[in-house]
Amino acid sequence: MRYIGNKTRLLPFILETVTALGIGPGAAHDACAGTAVVGRELKAAGWRVASSDIMTYSYVFQRAYVVSQRVPSFADLRAGDPDVRRAMRSPRFREAVTRRGPGALSLVCEYLVRWLEPERGFIAAHYAPAGGRMYFTDENAMRIDAIRARLHAWHSEGLIGDDAFYVLLAALIEAADRVANTAGVYAAYIKSWQPNARRALDLEPRPPVRGARGSTAHLADAQLVASQLGPIELLYIDPPYNSRQYAGYYHIPEIIARGWFETTPAIRGKTGLVRDATGSTRSAWCSSKGAERALRDLVAATGARHVLVSYNSEGLLGETVLQRVLCDASVDGRSRRFVRDYRRYRADSDHAKRRYRVDALRELLYHAKLR
């Protein structure tokens, strides 16, 4: 998914650094998990991962990519859902729900995308032209609503288990992002339809990664989770590095993740933001003072032997402050810095013929030995 700070391209750098430092594999905490790609990669490399984030869509990714171990079974769907029973007349679909494996997963996705009647729900009512906004075409919005409602029904009726639910929901959030009419974040929609937004929604599920058992997902503040994990090998921190709150930039993935079937949230403003009455999605990391405090508290709370912090050269925390916090916490008063230069492509305008600016950025990885 397009996500500020997504580390997909930097995974080799992170894993190479872990290996070069001679750390693990063992137990790791991916404290600010986001899309969960780092936890997924660590798990594939033999780590047992606890991951955490304050956003619900991240919890969905953590469950799908870090916790779940194998492609779920869809056997219970056969008996339970009348529409599915009808679809069973298709030999292809019958095969999906009677067999296991990645093939079954993609055939269930095919069912959700092609056989399900689109329906008008919360997304179509507020984030498509019928609701006065242009995040999705009406057709795609109604497909998202229909799939989201069906996943909720299947899960709450016990026709699919937790793994199947989160793997499919993660695929839906990623699919919606591919057809979202935005420049990458949901803080604004583009006033004319972009080519990606005109494409029909399609689910491309990622099969779960097999690894050590016991990886866990947490919808919670990083510090709270760190204090509960006990002794571990590695704490990996990839916090927000500027003042943009993720809750405001990714409110639509959050709505799809939460579903809100019991109560309908009130929305406001041009972009249809949902009010966060609890304040639980506001991050202290999004101000320079708050970030310094949050880093200090997190490294104090963890039982990890090593900490690695990913940080961006444009970040709120200056290099001196960051190094000072890590040196203060480290067992030998030292912290090391690893650097990788990379290029970022940024949309310059919201036009159909978008121009891109290329920025040279430095991704910084700081290490300290804590005990």
Ligand SMILES: C[S@@+](CC[C@H](N)C(=O)[O-])C[C@H]1O[C@@H](n2cnc3c(N)ncnc32)[C@H](O)[C@@H]1O
């Ligand atoms: C730079 S992103 C992480 C990106 C992630 N490594 C990836 O590759 O997708 C920062 C993440 O920190 C999360 N976050 C912000 N404050 C947090 C907190 N107090 N505890 C846990 N996660 C937090 C945000 O929701 C966001 O997903």
